[in-house]
Amino acid sequence: MAEKLAMRRRVVLVPAPAQGHITPMMQLARALHLKGFSITVAQTKFNYLNPSTDLSDFQFVTIPETLPESALNNLGPVRFLIKLAKECYVSFKELLGQLLVNEEEIDCVIYDEFMYFVEPAVKEIKLRSAILSTTSASSFDCRFLMCKLYDKDGLAHLKEGGGREEELVPDLHPIRYKDLPTIFFASAECSVESSVELFKNSCYKGTASSVIINTARCLEMSSLERLQEELEIPVYPIGPLHMAVTAPPTSLLEENVSCIEWLNKQRSSSVIYISLGSMTSMETKEVLEMASGLVSSNQNFLWVIRPGSIRGSEMCEEGLFSKMVTLDRGYVVKWAPQKQVLAHSAVGAFWSHCGWNSTLESLGEGVPMICRPFTTDQMGNARYLECVWRVGIQVEGELERGAVERAVKRLMVDEEGIEMRRRALSLKEKLKASVLAAGSSHNSLNDFINTL
Numbered sequence: 364m365a366e367k368l369a370m371r372r373r374v375v376l377v378p379a380p381a382q383g384h385i386t387p388m389m390q391l392a393r394a395l396h397l398k399g400f401s402i403t404v405a406q407t408k409f410n411y412l413n414p415s416t417d418l419s420d421f422q423f424v425t426i427p428e429t430l431p432e433s434a435l436n437n438l439g440p441v442r443f444l445i446k447l448a449k450e451c452y453v454s455f456k457e458l459l460g461q462l463l464v465n466e467e468e469i470d471c472v473i474y475d476e477f478m479y480f481v482e483p484a485v486k487e488i489k490l491r492s493a494i495l496s497t498t499s500a501s502s503f504d505c506r507f508l509m510c511k512l513y514d515k516d517g518l519a520h521l522k523e524g525g526g527r528e529e530e531l532v533p534d535l536h537p538i539r540y541k542d543l544p545t546i547f548f549a550s551a552e553c554s555v556e557s558s559v560e561l562f563k564n565s566c567y568k569g570t571a572s573s574v575i576i577n578t579a580r581c582l583e584m585s586s587l588e589r590l591q592e593e594l595e596i597p598v599y600p601i602g603p604l605h606m607a608v609t610a611p612p613t614s615l616l617e618e619n620v621s622c623i624e625w626l627n628k629q630r631s632s633s634v635i636y637i638s639l640g641s642m643t644s645m646e647t648k649e650v651l652e653m654a655s656g657l658v659s660s661n662q663n664f665l666w667v668i669r670p671g672s673i674r675g676s677e678m679c680e681e682g683l684f685s686k687m688v689t690l691d692r693g694y695v696v697k698w699a700p701q702k703q704v705l706a707h708s709a710v711g712a713f714w715s716h717c718g719w720n721s722t723l724e725s726l727g728e729g730v731p732m733i734c735r736p737f738t739t740d741q742m743g744n745a746r747y748l749e750c751v752w753r754v755g756i757q758v759e760g761e762l763e764r765g766a767v768e769r770a771v772k773r774l775m776v777d778e779e780g781i782e783m784r785r786r787a788l789s790l791k792e793k794l795k796a797s798v799l800a801a802g803s804s805h806n807s808l809n810d811f812i813n814t815l
């Protein structure tokens with residue numbers, strides 16, 4: 364056994380320190396381990412994933428950095444990632460040096476697209492590298508385009524008063540200007556220059572050998588083809604990773620599994636599941652409108668209210684729901700076992716912020732979605748759900764109870780919702796086929812591995 368392990372080849376994986384990035388990186392780790400690789404995971408101490416017994420086959424090492432716990436909240440995601448890159452560049456290079464002294468050779472360093480400080484360090488040591496994109500191919504494409512537009516005219520038309528928000532962006536159908544991750548450009552927390560710095564770095568391939576993307580050809584063929592042309596290095600769509608492997612436990616928050624018992628008591632397809640991911644927050648007013656709309660829709664719901672995710676009221680998280688709903692109609696948890704929830708037969712629809720993992724997890728279970736995106740790549744994902752795959756309804760504009768009620772009924776009660784569920788189930792079958800032997804994502808992963 365020891366001899367066998369010694370013969371394994373080693374990859375070092377560098378996830379970005381956020382739930383939506385750690386999870387797909389660990390799924391890739393599992394896939395590569397099953398193919399015979401030794402896995403070393405290099406993490407920052409920020410949002411450190413505690414290796415559970417299920418991850419004991421992997422080695423975990425820490426990239427030294429000195430960012431305080433409050434850094435993400437204080438700096439916002441863009442400036443946080445730029446600062447992290449500056450902090451980690453030297454310490455990561457030293458860490459790689461130590462690994463090479465202590466361990467067997469490293470065959471490849473695979474890093475999250477936002478951990479771009481890895482590239483120059485790896486280049487100096489002359490190791491092979493590959494980029495993992497945990498966002499969609501279309502989102503990668505959008506970032507490329509924004510950088511090009513910035514070089515051309517400083518993104519003049521995206522700035523306030525440009526008036527072109529509803530127009531389609533040329534070559535990015537069906538993305539409108541307002542679906543681009545403009546929040547980075549209009550945000551009080553960071554300058555346009557910071558956003559462009561981050562975007563350019565996250566799209567920069569440097570000397571990386573390839574880009575692996577957690578997507579499938581049947582979802583994003585045209586974006587993948589365009590990326591392949593632009594990047595000029597192999598692009599491997601290998602997802603949805605959570606369908607390709609049994610996922611290791613990667614939750615940073617404790618999952619409340621009692622909601623599964625509650626779901627067990629509900630009728631088939633009768634529950635709408637609501638979750639806005641690991642970072643998004645809502646105003647108290649919006650939460651109240653949403654709760655009212657849900658109550659008047661007469662549908663059952665399971666709602667994830669993460670601690671700290673409601674701005675402006677302490678009372679909301681503790682007291683609101685006992686007032687708004689009776690427990691047989693609605694169930695509220697702080698964090699759910701989301702993949703298990705979406706796989707449950709009682710769940711008929713998913714109200715989501717449209718993070719890429721949530722999108723893939725819902726598509727992978729054939730669950731249609733109500734899309735309420737907030738920021739970054741979420742608007743583009745929502746647009747694809749509504750206009751390309753036609754398995755989602757987007758709720759735009761100010762959130763008010765009537766709009767919530769109408770959207771829920773359209774999906775849970777109306778004929779339109781039944782059609783969407785049919786399409787979602789057909790897409791689920793295509794996604795399943797893509798990760799099975801001889802499927803396109805399965806073949807892509809093997810092609811990538813053959814290059815190592």
Ligand code: UDP
Nearest residue numbers: 383640641642667698699701718719720721
């Ligand atoms: N998630 C979960 N339980 C919850 C809410 C979310 O396990 O109650 C997981 C979800 O399954 C997904 C991840 O958190 O894998 C969120 O990633 P996503 O890309 O959707 O959004 P982000 O958190 O990055 O905005």
